[in-house]
Amino acid sequence: MTEKEILDYVKNHPSGKVKIALTDMDGVLRGKYMSADKFLSVAHSSVGFCDVVFGWDSSDLAYDNVAFTGWHSGYPDMPARIDLKTFRKIPWENDVPFFLCELIGEPSYICPRNLLKGVLGKAEALGYSPYFSQEFEWFNFQETPQSLHAKKFKDLTHLSPGMFGYSILRTTLGNDFFTALFDQLQKFDIPIEGLHTETGPGVYEAAITYSDVLTAADRAVLFKTGVKEISYKQGIMATFMAKWNESLPGCSGHVHQSLWDKKSKNNLFYAEKDKNKMSDLLKSYIAGQLYCLPFILPLYAPTVNSYKRLVEGAWAPTTPTWAVDNRTVALRALPLGSKSARVETRVVGSDSNPYLAMSACLASGLFGIKNKLKLQAPTVGSGYRDTSHGVFPANLWTATQAMKQSHIAKELFGEKFTEHFIKTREWEWRQFSKVVTDWELKRYFEII
DSSP states (O other), X not given: OOHHHHXXXXXXXXXXXXXXXXXXXTSOEEEEEEEHXXXXXXTTSOEXXXXXXXXXXXXXXXXXXXXXXXXXXXXXXXXXXXXXXXXXXXXXXXXXXXXXXXXXXXXXXXXXXXXXXXXXXXXXXXXOEEEEEEEEEEEEESOOHHHHHHTTTOSOOBSSOSOOTTOHHHHHHTXXXXXXXXXXXXXXXXXXXXXXXXXXXXXXXXXXXXXXXXXXXXXXXXXXXXXXXXXXHTTOEEEOOSXXXXXXXXXXXXXXXEEEOTTSOSBTTBOTTSTTSBOHHHHHHHHHHHHHHHHHHHHHSOSTGGGGTSXXXXXXXXXXXXXXXXXXXXXXXXXXXXXXXXXXXXXXXXXXXXXXXXXXXXXXXXXXHHTTOOOOOXXXXXXXXXXXXXXXXXXXXXXXXXXXXXXXXXXHHOHHHHHHHHHHHHHHHHHHHTOOOHHHHHHXXXXX
């Protein structure tokens, strides 16, 4: 649709309202409804968002350790631009118009979408067109927000029982939900390439169709929220926690990526004459990701829970390794052809902020190209056994301190953004560290 057609749609929609949103540091969509008249009056200027959106955590607890905003600043409004190109109709809300926003002016450095746009600009300046996609695994439960809290997040009813990956039967059992996901996400401009059950009770996996990197990140962010909203309509609760239960598999958010030429005609990762069909550009791109990975891991694994997924034998990597078509390493090279050659970054969890995860992938890959890094030998066999290049930090605190003490993140993402992000992860660890858990009660209450 042209810009005029979009604005006419807003003007003529019978609801008389528009929904707009942007993502916070945790990748949570924060937004509001606006009257159509108000929207049309600011569509080419800016709209105000309280800057607490970037001054609190996912539970709306205000940070006490960040400089960007706080009680010291009074939480003023920050200006945001509505990106008309992100126009969508929400099919589960009578096709109400929806738009994504991004910050402008001085606060813009804190905006995850702007971070990705900045990295994209660097790629385009080098003559590259990045194409990305993300796939997600998540658990589904026959619960509501009310029942979830009433049960205190225990003894939940899975959408279906048993470990049944790639099941034809289970997709028939929950076909109304399965069909609603596929069809309504498609109508919401989130085309799904594949959707199937994954190993675990009530687990689904979806692969989003690839696109330019900014569109891919927009789709990934909206996918997570879209799935949750569609689930609500069906009396189902969806969670994208990286590891919701210690006895069950974790949930990944693998990012697939390739670089094409300026006109998007040639995949620059493919080389017909190479032994593995991998171009030198791809090799340096992978080398850059491997080099940077230990210093930017919190962008891929941003929560305390993330690191409970990154354990041996759980279909998630534990070492900075790579190989061709090997699912035990951090980076899985897939040089399958001139159209499909790509690399899959498998360390990314489903709990990640897609803007930040894709920024990390692209920026670190470009770092490898810029510095002409040489690729280490591929892992043969299990990536869990190959510790020759170290292992990942065991928890969010250790990973965040590695990020804090390195120059890499600041070089890739700028000092202001990096410092704010690190403070938010340190805050997250503090919130976890002061809680008395069920595990502690069961282990220590009587016997100690």
